Amino acid sequence: MNSWQKFLEICSRGAKRYQNLFLPEHRVDVKDYDSTAIQAGEAYCRIWLVEMRLAKDVDWFKHRYPVVHAATRFNYGGQTVTIPYLAGPSYLQDLGVTNLDRVIQYNYSLTPLFPFNQGSIELYAGLFSMAASDPIGKFITTMERFSDLLPVPELSTVVNLADPVYRGIEDLLDIGDRRLELGYHQTFSGAGGRGGNTLRAGYFAAILAEENQLDREALCVIDDSLYLGKLGMSKISRQNCQPLKGYSYMLFRLEKRKAQDWESLTRIKELVYQAQDAASEGKYEVVKHTLIPAIRTAIYRSADVAKADRRPMILKIEESLREFGLQAAKVPARSLYAIMQRPLPKVDEETEKELTTLERLFNQ
Numbered sequence: 001m002n003s004w005q006k007f008l009e010i011c012s013r014g015a016k017r018y019q020n021l022f023l024p025e026h027r028v029d030v031k032d033y034d035s036t037a038i039q040a041g042e043a044y045c046r047i048w049l050v051e052m053r054l055a056k057d058v059d060w061f062k063h064r065y066p067v068v069h070a071a072t073r074f075n076y077g078g079q080t081v082t083i084p085y086l087a088g089p090s091y092l093q094d095l096g097v098t099n100l101d102r103v104i105q106y107n108y109s110l111t112p113l114f115p116f117n118q119g120s121i122e123l124y125a126g127l128f129s130m131a132a133s134d135p136i137g138k139f140i141t142t143m144e145r146f147s148d149l150l151p152v153p154e155l156s157t158v159v160n161l162a163d164p165v166y167r168g169i170e171d172l173l174d175i176g177d178r179r180l181e182l183g184y185h186q187t188f189s190g191a192g193g194r195g196g197n198t199l200r201a202g203y204f205a206a207i208l209a210e211e212n213q214l215d216r217e218a219l220c221v222i223d224d225s226l227y228l229g230k231l232g233m234s235k236i237s238r239q240n241c242q243p244l245k246g247y248s249y250m251l252f253r254l255e256k257r258k259a260q261d262w263e264s265l266t267r268i269k270e271l272v273y274q275a276q277d278a279a280s281e282g283k284y285e286v287v288k289h290t291l292i293p294a295i296r297t298a299i300y301r302s303a304d305v306a307k308a309d310r311r312p313m314i315l316k317i318e319e320s321l322r323e324f325g326l327q328a329a330k331v332p333a334r335s336l337y338a339i340m341q342r343p344l345p346k347v348d349e350e351t352e353k354e355l356t357t358l359e360r361l362f363n364q
Helices: 003-014 134-147 159-174 266-280 284-301 307-326 336-340 349-362
Strands: 019-022 044-053 064-076 079-087 103-109 120-131 178-189 202-207 219-222 225-229 241-243 249-257
Touching (some): 044 064, 044 225, 064 134, 064 159, 079 103, 079 134, 079 159, 120 249, 178 202, 225 249, 266 284, 284 349, 307 349
Antiparallel strands (some): 019 202, 044 103, 064 120, 202 249, 219 225, 225 241
């Protein structure tokens, strides 16, 4: 049994009844809220743990530590990767014995910003209580620090750390007395997928409550916090809502972006700077026959670039390089971010054939 299956077994075997819901647009106080389905290859995603609450039904901190473990699995560069995350007492330091049953405004990214190019996104999150002891506390702190290394730009630079961190968290949950207080598991598919778990931007929550305990239609999100408000299809406001109390819960947000953090793509950025330097020195043949092919290959190989951005990225970079030196024009050096803000240039017949060949090669 692999680590992922083991965590799912823990989640299903010890899970208490909880409500799982996606907050519709009219129940969220965000302007221009876009919850349309995300098409594979056309957007970048990031998952956040926005907020959580620990109810008073556990003897927190006196005898048991709260530990949040999450793992997100998705296709990255043609391979399935799992990004683990762990938060224990040091991350929940605003919480104490005297102020339980309060909101922890968290806003922690469980994943980096990554392109959704194919497949599905699977999220597991568990709120555990663990018997308090000094060795357990030190182990938790160590794993927290390692998990902080993963949700960073250009995931490819740290992806090899994911499996050791995941196994370390697994070892942590295997030792001592651990108990699952609230477990959540969901799989999201892109536009056109079957079922009601379509990948889309928005807020979703797991609340430890029976169906008859809580009116799902009254739940809403205000300032990244979970509230209970009046029913209706109109936009909600703080004046007619109250914070949700008395339940343990986790509130998540799925972020959708149309553009990557271009400056984080260090390999591609370095090649562009090399090409700009070579062009400024009049080394046009090096740019044309060596650096431009290297840039094209790096973009098509990059797991951090959405499929729909590959061709536009190449065209904008090459147009910028022509202005920079290939056509004898002298212009200031541009950052990769600045280049990607440029309008899309026209494609000549030769370039079209070359890019079509590249697409066929890297889509095999």
